[in-house]
Amino acid sequence: MADSLATWMPPLASLDDALLRYLDQTGVAVLVKDLTSGRFTAASPCAPRVLVASQDIVGQTDAELFDAVQAVALRAADQQAVALGTAYAGEHRIERHGERREYVVWRHPVPASGEQGPRILSCWQDVTEQRKRDVLVQATLAQLEEQQKANAELRREMQDNQVRDSVSGLYHRAHFEEQLRREADLSSREQREFAIVSVSIDGMDQIRETYGADSCERVVEALGRLLKANTRAMDSPCRLGGDRFTVLLSGVGLATAHSRMEHLRKACSQHIVAFNGQQIPFTVSMGVASFPHTAGSVEELMRSADRAMAASRAKGGNHLTLASIQFVPAT
Missing domain, CATH: 3.30.70.270 (Reverse transcriptase/Diguanylate cyclase domain)
Incomplete structure (x- = not known):
């Protein structure tokens, strides 16, 4: 893939190379999908890693990359972004090679321009590990809260024992x-x-x-x-x-x-x-x-x-x- 974002998606040449490199370094995959054919026409270098794809993403459709249920959900999200006519953020849980991955996906519709038909620019961020950490933090906080309650109850019992006959x-x-x-x-x-x-x-x-x-x-x-x-x-x-x-x-x-x-x-x-x-x-x-x-x-x-x-x-x-x-x- 060319280093310049303008090379693989000329209509979005306003997105400079520094931004693309930043997104790539932070693990945010940028993809472009042709809405007429449903095929991806461009993908940033980290896209295969982020989507855990075992094949080249460019030229593939959702149905070829994901299972049928997931492909339908992704297509519906694309259509919602087009209907809104503006940036749209959604979450997807996708099974990849026996493991469930969680993604936050930002979509932005791009109108037809010249010989190119309407497209969807999407940015995919894998938040699986973050969600696992969030769950662990919540479980830890809940455990600490229970411990605090138990300690408070113990203090009340100790105080009660000081003023009550056993x-x-x-x-x-x-x-x-x-x-x-x-x-x-x-x-x-x-x-x-x-x-x-x-x-x-x-x-x-x-x-x-x-x-x-x-x-x-x-x-x-x-x-x-x-x-x-x-x-x-x-x-x-x-x-x-x-x-x-x-x-x-x-x-x-x-x-x-x-x-x-x-x-x-x-x-x-x-x-x-x-x-x-x-x-x-x-x-x-x-x-x-x-x-x-x-x-x-x-x-x-x-x-x-x-x-x-x-x-x-x-x-x-x-x-x-x-x-x-x-x-x-x-x-």
């Missing part, structure tokens, strides 16, 4: 006390109620003696699940230690707290813990106090709830007692 899954005392202080401050600013519930498991010593020491952990696990299931995300159920628990019910008054905790009491009394082939029933005693109606300070609120819970235990357990409402005499 057996019940409920908050530790320190986290509960922090939430309690925040709720008390919010209540004072916005003049709204909140409630505290003291909870103890009835007859824990008898459960231990009857079913073994490990059975107590299974009961604590069960109560932890029931407490989480019967409270909201804004509430703070906590295990104080042993058989003692407490719940902060955010933004609710004494009546609402009573209704919710009565539902929990019944759920506990109907729950059976399976352990070593045995069925362990358990009940709880509860005391409910609210701020500011049954206590004017956080410390008194906790004592008020504990006194109400002790009253429930004194009645034989499986009971819920409301703390007494304070009556402030009018001045």
Whole structure:
């Protein structure tokens, strides 16, 4: 092939030799096809390599270079470029010698001139390896994203373990006390109620003696699940230690707290813990106090709830007692 682009395609002599050499060096094949005959009339030096052609491209048709399905797709792309009357870019996946190659092809229709009929100037770039790298990059990024999610989940679990009891899954005392202080401050600013519930498991010593020491952990696990299931995300159920628990019910008054905790009491009394082939029933005693109606300070609120819970235990357990409402005499 002559070095000059004008030599093999005179109508496009405006494309200088430097451009042709640049395209050739970058692996972009330039081809010219006669639309009347469908045969390629010119091809840049790198075209056979780019198209993985085992025969000379010049003088061949799409049907002679590619299979029938691919030839039809290429012909349709040529016709679309002609219909648009301007440059047109498309993508083609072509099977070459048992391997699928991917190409980006730019087409530009060239009107008939002199003795030459209408033609298509096309530039072919093999992007197979680039697409493989893109797929690898996307897979790597997806893997990194999954790893980041796993690391974030691990960090959340580690942070959660610092504020939650390992057996019940409920908050530790320190986290509960922090939430309690925040709720008390919010209540004072916005003049709204909140409630505290003291909870103890009835007859824990008898459960231990009857079913073994490990059975107590299974009961604590069960109560932890029931407490989480019967409270909201804004509430703070906590295990104080042993058989003692407490719940902060955010933004609710004494009546609402009573209704919710009565539902929990019944759920506990109907729950059976399976352990070593045995069925362990358990009940709880509860005391409910609210701020500011049954206590004017956080410390008194906790004592008020504990006194109400002790009253429930004194009645034989499986009971819920409301703390007494304070009556402030009018001045």
